[in-house]
Amino acid sequence: MIEIDHLTLTRDGLAILDDISLQIPRGGITAIIGPNGAGKSTLLHCLAGLLTPASGQVRVLGRDIHRIAARDRARLLALLTQSPGAMPRLSVRDLVGFGRWPHHRGRPGPEDHAIVAQAIERFDLGAMAARDVETLSGGQKQRAFVAMAYAQTTPWMLLDEPLSALDPKYTRDIMDRLRDLAPPPGRRPVEPATVEETRSVLLVLHDLQSAWRYADWFVCLKDGRVLSHGPRDTTITADLLSELYDTPLRLERAGDTSVILPA
Numbered sequence: 001m002i003e004i005d006h007l008t009l010t011r012d013g014l015a016i017l018d019d020i021s022l023q024i025p026r027g028g029i030t031a032i033i034g035p036n037g038a039g040k041s042t043l044l045h046c047l048a049g050l051l052t053p054a055s056g057q058v059r060v061l062g063r064d065i066h067r068i069a070a071r072d073r074a075r076l077l078a079l080l081t082q083s084p085g086a087m088p089r090l091s092v093r094d095l096v097g098f099g100r101w102p103h104h105r106g107r108p109g110p111e112d113h114a115i116v117a118q119a120i121e122r123f124d125l126g127a128m129a130a131r132d133v134e135t136l137s138g139g140q141k142q143r144a145f146v147a148m149a150y151a152q153t154t155p156w157m158l159l160d161e162p163l164s165a166l167d168p169k170y171t172r173d174i175m176d177r178l179r180d181l182a183p184p185p186g187r188r189p190v191e192p193a194t195v196e197e198t199r200s201v202l203l204v205l206h207d208l209q210s211a212w213r214y215a216d217w218f219v220c221l222k223d224g225r226v227l228s229h230g231p232r233d234t235t236i237t238a239d240l241l242s243e244l245y246d247t248p249l250r251l252e253r254a255g256d257t258s259v260i261l262p263a
Protein backbone atom coordinates (compact mmCIF):
# COMPACT_ATOMS: atom_id res chain seq x y z
CA MET A 1 0.00 0.00 0.00
CA ILE A 2 1.06 3.60 -0.54
CA GLU A 3 0.01 5.86 2.33
CA ILE A 4 -0.04 9.60 1.82
CA ASP A 5 -0.30 11.53 5.04
CA HIS A 6 -1.08 15.28 5.05
CA LEU A 7 1.18 15.87 2.05
CA THR A 8 1.72 19.52 1.11
CA LEU A 9 4.14 20.67 -1.59
CA THR A 10 4.76 24.32 -2.35
CA ARG A 11 6.43 26.11 -5.25
CA ASP A 12 7.07 29.85 -5.22
CA GLY A 13 5.00 30.07 -2.05
CA LEU A 14 1.96 28.40 -3.63
CA ALA A 15 0.58 25.03 -2.54
CA ILE A 16 0.71 22.74 -5.61
CA LEU A 17 -0.40 19.81 -3.43
CA ASP A 18 -2.48 20.88 -0.48
CA ASP A 19 -2.81 18.61 2.55
CA ILE A 20 -3.40 15.35 0.70
CA SER A 21 -4.16 12.25 2.73
CA LEU A 22 -5.15 8.98 1.12
CA GLN A 23 -4.17 5.35 0.69
CA ILE A 24 -3.54 3.58 -2.58
CA PRO A 25 -4.16 -0.15 -2.35
CA ARG A 26 -1.60 -2.78 -3.36
CA GLY A 27 -2.50 -4.66 -6.56
CA GLY A 28 -4.70 -3.54 -9.41
CA ILE A 29 -4.72 -0.33 -11.41
CA THR A 30 -5.20 3.10 -9.88
CA ALA A 31 -5.89 6.10 -12.13
CA ILE A 32 -5.06 9.66 -11.10
CA ILE A 33 -7.38 11.93 -13.06
CA GLY A 34 -8.11 15.64 -13.07
CA PRO A 35 -7.78 18.78 -15.17
CA ASN A 36 -4.55 20.29 -16.50
CA GLY A 37 -2.44 21.75 -13.72
CA ALA A 38 -4.30 19.83 -10.98
CA GLY A 39 -1.04 18.45 -9.57
CA LYS A 40 -1.18 14.88 -10.96
CA SER A 41 2.44 14.70 -12.20
CA THR A 42 3.66 16.47 -9.07
CA LEU A 43 1.90 13.88 -6.91
CA LEU A 44 3.46 11.03 -8.90
CA HIS A 45 6.94 12.56 -8.46
CA CYS A 46 6.32 12.94 -4.71
CA LEU A 47 5.27 9.30 -4.45
CA ALA A 48 8.50 8.30 -6.19
CA GLY A 49 10.49 10.34 -3.65
CA LEU A 50 11.80 12.76 -6.29
CA LEU A 51 10.23 15.87 -4.76
CA THR A 52 10.45 16.81 -1.12
CA PRO A 53 7.19 18.00 0.38
CA ALA A 54 6.91 21.07 2.62
CA SER A 55 5.12 18.83 5.11
CA GLY A 56 3.58 15.40 5.37
CA GLN A 57 4.83 11.97 4.46
CA VAL A 58 4.63 9.24 1.81
CA ARG A 59 5.02 5.63 2.97
CA VAL A 60 5.44 2.78 0.51
CA LEU A 61 4.87 -0.70 1.95
CA GLY A 62 5.19 0.91 5.39
CA ARG A 63 8.49 2.78 4.77
CA ASP A 64 8.98 6.54 4.52
CA ILE A 65 9.96 7.05 0.88
CA HIS A 66 12.58 9.66 1.79
CA ARG A 67 14.36 7.25 4.12
CA ILE A 68 14.85 4.63 1.40
CA ALA A 69 18.18 4.72 -0.49
CA ALA A 70 17.85 5.64 -4.19
CA ARG A 71 18.90 2.18 -5.36
CA ASP A 72 16.35 0.44 -3.13
CA ARG A 73 13.68 2.92 -4.23
CA ALA A 74 14.39 1.98 -7.86
CA ARG A 75 13.69 -1.64 -6.98
CA LEU A 76 10.43 -0.67 -5.31
CA LEU A 77 9.01 1.86 -7.77
CA ALA A 78 9.48 2.39 -11.51
CA LEU A 79 8.55 5.91 -12.62
CA LEU A 80 7.87 6.75 -16.25
CA THR A 81 7.68 10.53 -16.60
CA GLN A 82 5.60 12.46 -19.14
CA SER A 83 8.59 13.51 -21.30
CA PRO A 84 11.33 10.98 -20.71
CA GLY A 85 13.73 12.98 -22.93
CA ALA A 86 15.96 12.24 -25.90
CA MET A 87 17.89 8.97 -26.10
CA PRO A 88 20.40 9.50 -28.90
CA ARG A 89 22.16 6.45 -30.36
CA LEU A 90 20.43 3.99 -28.08
CA SER A 91 18.70 0.88 -29.39
CA VAL A 92 15.26 -0.13 -28.17
CA ARG A 93 16.80 -3.26 -26.62
CA ASP A 94 19.34 -1.16 -24.71
CA LEU A 95 16.66 1.27 -23.56
CA VAL A 96 14.54 -1.58 -22.20
CA GLY A 97 17.73 -2.99 -20.64
CA PHE A 98 18.16 0.23 -18.64
CA GLY A 99 15.20 -0.96 -16.57
CA ARG A 100 17.47 -3.67 -15.17
CA TRP A 101 20.16 -1.23 -13.98
CA PRO A 102 19.04 -1.03 -10.30
CA HIS A 103 19.32 -4.82 -10.16
CA HIS A 104 22.65 -5.47 -11.89
CA ARG A 105 24.43 -2.06 -11.72
CA GLY A 106 26.28 -2.53 -14.99
CA ARG A 107 26.83 -6.29 -14.93
CA PRO A 108 23.74 -7.90 -16.50
CA GLY A 109 23.32 -11.63 -16.02
CA PRO A 110 21.15 -14.27 -17.70
CA GLU A 111 18.07 -13.33 -15.68
CA ASP A 112 18.40 -9.68 -16.76
CA HIS A 113 18.68 -10.70 -20.42
CA ALA A 114 15.66 -13.00 -20.05
CA ILE A 115 13.52 -10.24 -18.52
CA VAL A 116 14.52 -7.76 -21.25
CA ALA A 117 13.57 -10.34 -23.88
CA GLN A 118 10.20 -10.86 -22.19
CA ALA A 119 9.59 -7.12 -22.01
CA ILE A 120 10.36 -6.74 -25.72
CA GLU A 121 7.99 -9.56 -26.56
CA ARG A 122 5.28 -8.46 -24.17
CA PHE A 123 5.19 -4.93 -25.59
CA ASP A 124 5.43 -6.09 -29.20
CA LEU A 125 8.80 -4.44 -29.85
CA GLY A 126 10.59 -7.40 -31.46
CA ALA A 127 10.57 -5.96 -34.98
CA MET A 128 12.22 -2.73 -33.82
CA ALA A 129 14.49 -3.99 -31.00
CA ALA A 130 17.70 -3.11 -32.87
CA ARG A 131 16.52 0.32 -34.02
CA ASP A 132 17.69 3.62 -32.58
CA VAL A 133 15.00 4.86 -30.16
CA GLU A 134 15.05 8.30 -31.80
CA THR A 135 13.90 6.80 -35.13
CA LEU A 136 10.65 5.48 -33.58
CA SER A 137 7.29 7.16 -33.88
CA GLY A 138 5.88 8.83 -30.75
CA GLY A 139 3.65 5.85 -29.97
CA GLN A 140 6.37 3.25 -30.59
CA LYS A 141 8.69 5.21 -28.31
CA GLN A 142 6.00 5.32 -25.66
CA ARG A 143 5.70 1.52 -25.76
CA ALA A 144 9.48 1.15 -25.48
CA PHE A 145 9.52 3.33 -22.34
CA VAL A 146 6.65 1.38 -20.78
CA ALA A 147 8.59 -1.83 -21.55
CA MET A 148 11.61 -0.33 -19.78
CA ALA A 149 9.49 0.39 -16.69
CA TYR A 150 8.14 -3.16 -16.88
CA ALA A 151 11.68 -4.61 -17.06
CA GLN A 152 12.52 -2.83 -13.80
CA THR A 153 10.31 -5.55 -12.14
CA THR A 154 9.22 -3.32 -9.28
CA PRO A 155 6.12 -3.97 -7.16
CA TRP A 156 4.90 -0.49 -8.15
CA MET A 157 4.81 1.01 -11.64
CA LEU A 158 4.06 4.77 -11.76
CA LEU A 159 3.26 5.92 -15.29
CA ASP A 160 2.57 9.52 -16.24
CA GLU A 161 0.22 9.60 -19.23
CA PRO A 162 1.47 6.37 -20.83
CA LEU A 163 -1.29 6.51 -23.45
CA SER A 164 -0.70 10.06 -24.69
CA ALA A 165 0.78 9.16 -28.11
CA LEU A 166 -0.94 5.84 -28.70
CA ASP A 167 -3.50 4.89 -31.33
CA PRO A 168 -6.61 2.91 -30.25
CA LYS A 169 -5.03 -0.49 -30.97
CA TYR A 170 -1.95 0.17 -28.85
CA THR A 171 -3.96 1.98 -26.17
CA ARG A 172 -5.94 -1.19 -25.71
CA ASP A 173 -2.86 -3.36 -26.08
CA ILE A 174 -0.85 -1.57 -23.39
CA MET A 175 -3.79 -1.37 -21.01
CA ASP A 176 -4.54 -5.10 -21.52
CA ARG A 177 -0.90 -5.86 -20.73
CA LEU A 178 -0.94 -3.68 -17.63
CA ARG A 179 -4.18 -5.40 -16.62
CA ASP A 180 -2.43 -8.78 -16.92
CA LEU A 181 0.39 -7.55 -14.67
CA ALA A 182 -1.86 -5.84 -12.15
CA PRO A 183 -5.15 -7.73 -12.02
CA PRO A 184 -7.89 -6.58 -9.67
CA PRO A 185 -7.03 -7.47 -6.06
CA GLY A 186 -7.66 -11.16 -5.43
CA ARG A 187 -6.84 -12.36 -8.96
CA ARG A 188 -3.47 -13.86 -10.00
CA PRO A 189 -1.30 -11.89 -12.46
CA VAL A 190 -0.55 -13.30 -15.91
CA GLU A 191 3.25 -13.32 -15.52
CA PRO A 192 6.11 -15.26 -17.06
CA ALA A 193 7.89 -17.59 -14.61
CA THR A 194 10.83 -15.20 -14.01
CA VAL A 195 8.66 -12.28 -12.93
CA GLU A 196 6.35 -13.56 -10.27
CA GLU A 197 5.39 -10.61 -8.16
CA THR A 198 2.04 -8.95 -8.55
CA ARG A 199 2.46 -5.37 -9.77
CA SER A 200 0.47 -2.36 -8.69
CA VAL A 201 0.04 0.17 -11.48
CA LEU A 202 -0.59 3.82 -10.74
CA LEU A 203 -1.13 5.99 -13.79
CA VAL A 204 -2.03 9.52 -14.69
CA LEU A 205 -4.63 9.47 -17.44
CA HIS A 206 -6.47 12.04 -19.50
CA ASP A 207 -8.17 9.27 -21.50
CA LEU A 208 -11.22 8.91 -19.27
CA GLN A 209 -12.62 6.05 -21.32
CA SER A 210 -9.53 3.91 -20.71
CA ALA A 211 -9.50 5.00 -17.08
CA TRP A 212 -13.10 3.88 -16.67
CA ARG A 213 -12.53 0.61 -18.49
CA TYR A 214 -9.36 -0.47 -16.70
CA ALA A 215 -8.86 1.28 -13.37
CA ASP A 216 -10.04 -0.35 -10.15
CA TRP A 217 -9.36 2.66 -7.99
CA PHE A 218 -9.44 6.41 -8.68
CA VAL A 219 -7.78 9.49 -7.26
CA CYS A 220 -9.50 12.65 -8.53
CA LEU A 221 -7.31 15.75 -8.14
CA LYS A 222 -8.35 19.34 -8.59
CA ASP A 223 -6.35 22.46 -7.63
CA GLY A 224 -3.88 20.36 -5.67
CA ARG A 225 -6.57 18.76 -3.52
CA VAL A 226 -8.32 15.40 -3.58
CA LEU A 227 -11.88 15.91 -4.72
CA SER A 228 -12.68 12.22 -4.33
CA HIS A 229 -10.93 8.85 -4.22
CA GLY A 230 -11.92 5.22 -3.92
CA PRO A 231 -13.11 2.22 -5.95
CA ARG A 232 -14.41 3.05 -9.41
CA ASP A 233 -18.05 2.13 -8.99
CA THR A 234 -18.61 4.07 -5.80
CA THR A 235 -16.42 7.05 -6.73
CA ILE A 236 -16.95 7.95 -10.36
CA THR A 237 -20.28 9.58 -11.16
CA ALA A 238 -21.36 12.06 -13.82
CA ASP A 239 -21.67 14.76 -11.15
CA LEU A 240 -18.16 14.11 -9.84
CA LEU A 241 -16.63 14.19 -13.35
CA SER A 242 -18.53 17.36 -14.23
CA GLU A 243 -17.30 19.08 -11.07
CA LEU A 244 -13.76 17.77 -11.57
CA TYR A 245 -13.43 19.07 -15.12
CA ASP A 246 -15.73 22.11 -14.79
CA THR A 247 -17.79 20.96 -17.75
CA PRO A 248 -21.01 18.94 -17.93
CA LEU A 249 -20.32 15.24 -18.56
CA ARG A 250 -22.55 12.19 -18.49
CA LEU A 251 -21.89 8.50 -17.96
CA GLU A 252 -23.95 6.07 -20.06
CA ARG A 253 -24.09 2.29 -20.04
CA ALA A 254 -22.88 0.77 -23.32
CA GLY A 255 -22.86 -3.03 -23.33
CA ASP A 256 -20.53 -4.25 -20.60
CA THR A 257 -18.95 -0.85 -20.01
CA SER A 258 -19.93 2.81 -19.72
CA VAL A 259 -19.03 5.73 -21.93
CA ILE A 260 -18.29 9.27 -20.79
CA LEU A 261 -19.86 11.89 -23.01
CA PRO A 262 -20.44 15.65 -23.01
CA ALA A 263 -23.84 16.33 -21.41
Ligand SMILES: Nc1ncnc2c1ncn2[C@@H]1O[C@H](COP(=O)(O)OP(=O)(O)OP(=O)(O)O)[C@@H](O)[C@H]1O
Binds near residue numbers: 012016040041043
Ligand atom coordinates in the same frame (compact mmCIF):
# COMPACT_ATOMS: atom_id res chain seq x y z
N1 LIG B 1 8.86 23.68 -11.45
C1 LIG B 1 7.72 24.32 -11.23
N2 LIG B 1 7.70 25.59 -10.78
C2 LIG B 1 6.54 26.25 -10.52
N3 LIG B 1 5.31 25.69 -10.72
C3 LIG B 1 5.27 24.43 -11.17
C4 LIG B 1 6.46 23.67 -11.45
N4 LIG B 1 6.09 22.45 -11.88
C5 LIG B 1 4.73 22.43 -11.88
N5 LIG B 1 4.26 23.63 -11.47
C6 LIG B 1 2.83 23.99 -11.33
O1 LIG B 1 2.22 23.05 -10.49
C7 LIG B 1 0.88 22.82 -10.91
C8 LIG B 1 0.66 21.34 -11.07
O2 LIG B 1 1.47 20.88 -12.16
P1 LIG B 1 1.42 19.35 -12.62
O3 LIG B 1 2.37 19.22 -13.75
O4 LIG B 1 1.60 18.48 -11.43
O5 LIG B 1 -0.10 19.25 -13.13
P2 LIG B 1 -0.83 18.07 -13.92
O6 LIG B 1 -2.11 17.82 -13.21
O7 LIG B 1 0.09 16.91 -14.10
O8 LIG B 1 -1.12 18.80 -15.31
P3 LIG B 1 -1.26 18.27 -16.84
O9 LIG B 1 -2.52 17.47 -16.89
O10 LIG B 1 -1.38 19.54 -17.59
O11 LIG B 1 -0.02 17.49 -17.17
C9 LIG B 1 0.67 23.62 -12.20
O12 LIG B 1 -0.01 24.80 -11.89
C10 LIG B 1 2.09 23.91 -12.65
O13 LIG B 1 2.15 25.12 -13.37
